[in-house]
Amino acid sequence: MNWFINTLSSSIGKKLMMAVTGLGFVGFLTVHLIGNLTLYGGQGLFTSYVEHLHALGLLITVAELGLLLFAVIHIVIGTLLFYQNLIARPVRYKVKKNAGGRTIGSETQPYTGFIILAFIIIHLLNFHFAEHTNETLFRLVFTKLASPLYMITYIVAMIVVAVHVSHGFWSLFQTLGANHPKYMPIIQKLGIAVSLLFGVGFGFIPIFISLIA
Amino acid sequence: MRQGSKTINIILKVWRQKGPKEKGRLETIPVKDVSTDMSFLEMLDVVNERLTLEGKEPIEFDNDCREGICGMCGAVVNGIAHGPEKGMTLCQLHMRKFLDGDTIVVEPWRSRAFPIVKDLIVDRSALDKIIQAGGFISMATGGAPDANAIPIAQEIAEKAMDAAACIGCGACVAACPNASAMLFVGAKISQLALLPQGKPEAAERALSMLGKMDDLGFGNCSNERECEAVCPKEIKITNIARFNREFIKASFG
Numbered sequence A: 001m002n003w004f005i006n007t008l009s010s011s012i013g014k015k016l017m018m019a020v021t022g023l024g025f026v027g028f029l030t031v032h033l034i035g036n037l038t039l040y041g042g043q044g045l046f047t048s049y050v051e052h053l054h055a056l057g058l059l060i061t062v063a064e065l066g067l068l069l070f071a072v073i074h075i076v077i078g079t080l081l082f083y084q085n086l087i088a089r090p091v092r093y094k095v096k097k098n099a100g101g102r103t104i105g106s107e108t109q110p111y112t113g114f115i116i117l118a119f120i121i122i123h124l125l126n127f128h129f130a131e132h133t134n135e136t137l138f139r140l141v142f143t144k145l146a147s148p149l150y151m152i153t154y155i156v157a158m159i160v161v162a163v164h165v166s167h168g169f170w171s172l173f174q175t176l177g178a179n180h181p182k183y184m185p186i187i188q189k190l191g192i193a194v195s196l197l198f199g200v201g202f203g204f205i206p207i208f209i210s211l212i213a
Numbered sequence B: 001m002r003q004g005s006k007t008i009n010i011i012l013k014v015w016r017q018k019g020p021k022e023k024g025r026l027e028t029i030p031v032k033d034v035s036t037d038m039s040f041l042e043m044l045d046v047v048n049e050r051l052t053l054e055g056k057e058p059i060e061f062d063n064d065c066r067e068g069i070c071g072m073c074g075a076v077v078n079g080i081a082h083g084p085e086k087g088m089t090l091c092q093l094h095m096r097k098f099l100d101g102d103t104i105v106v107e108p109w110r111s112r113a114f115p116i117v118k119d120l121i122v123d124r125s126a127l128d129k130i131i132q133a134g135g136f137i138s139m140a141t142g143g144a145p146d147a148n149a150i151p152i153a154q155e156i157a158e159k160a161m162d163a164a165a166c167i168g169c170g171a172c173v174a175a176c177p178n179a180s181a182m183l184f185v186g187a188k189i190s191q192l193a194l195l196p197q198g199k200p201e202a203a204e205r206a207l208s209m210l211g212k213m214d215d216l217g218f219g220n221c222s223n224e225r226e227c228e229a230v231c232p233k234e235i236k237i238t239n240i241a242r243f244n245r246e247f248i249k250a251s252f253g
């Protein structure tokens, strides 16, 4: 057990946890996005998707607990890393420039993370913990997302997710040790594609809803 | 003066700090008639000569070879470690890269692991401590072994050589938004782990060098790539990925 604690508490160990949980979230968001596309098919298709999903029963509970565990790890370790990295440079530079490595995504990684956390709480309160049945979920989604405040919140949140993933995606492969000139350019392009897909895919849903509402 | 050379006037804003515990500040020093043929350090020499003649304390800065191979020099110039030129140490940077009237801000490497000694000099012995923790191979001494007794593929030798180009200047730490030493340690781990002589101790080395690095107060790598961008020897972050692999192998293998 000792080696396990030592491994995970080292700097690379903490990064590995960020990478594995981050990859888990990318997987989750992909499945979530595919599911949400049924919204475009109207109430019937969406409700049938929700019913099928909920019919999985125990499997869904296990997946939810897994996601919760991943979220706790990603948030706790991410916050710890953010703090440790801040105190690693007690006196800051008066003048500091980007030498060409940083991107908007990498520079804002912790901040976009905290915004996503705030959004996840709002999102779960809106739809997960709100009073609803399989049948009324469609209506709930429509009334919530049609309101301008929620629409803007959701769109902004999805842009923030896209920015977080634009760095996170390739970064997690680097953390896992997978970086080679042969395939890293492909991973980096894939990262941009995935973050665009998340941003546009999720972000267009509230726009679509307010258009047809 | 050689044909083609000219002089510029600059305004230096340089970090002055009397000692490790003292409070530092940026001092503004206007410098007239700087030959653009001078290196950055020669410019500082000239400034120091003038300061000394005026009875003032010269600016302390580290340097030795002045040809980009020893790793002693270094400062953050206008926000970039070793100044604006890619793949270049501060001693190799020339004043022709600056324009007449430029304000040039010069600050020491900043990291909790590199305490300031005086002005632009920082204590980089933390990097030596990481090397002492595992940046070596153990072998029986005796007669010199035959050259080329152990075949090494050209590609591997090149990769090891690229990693071994690290001069340990600490610019990676200075440039890293998290003051992490992962590029330095990644290079040192790689140069040994790639070669047959380094393999027997590879696992132990990865763990002990990482442990030391973490203890010394460096930050954690966030893959920001600023280290790679400023490295005077253009060491690649693929070496950090290799370090991560070596760590995974050592921990879970």
Ligand code: HEM
Pocket: A015, A016, A018, A019, A020, A021, A022, A023, A025, A026, A029, A074, A075, A078, A079, A081, A082, A109, A110, A111, A112, A113, A114, A116, A117, A161, A164, A165, A167, A168, A169, A171, A172, A173, A175, A176, B220, B221, B222, B223
């Ligand atoms: C949609 C949900 C999220 C996804 C898909 C996601 C994905 C990722 C990925 C792939 C990484 C890169 C890991 C690596 O470089 O090895 C990462 C890093 C990070 N994430 Fe998230 N994340 C999400 C939510 C959050 C939340 C809620 C926080 C809140 C604290 C957060 C904070 C961070 C931080 C601070 C890092 C940087 C760690 C470091 O490199 O030092 N993330 N994330």
Ligand code: FES
Pocket: B062, B063, B064, B065, B066, B067, B068, B069, B070, B071, B072, B073, B074, B089, B090, B091, B092
């Ligand atoms: S003085 Fe030796 S590298 Fe600059």
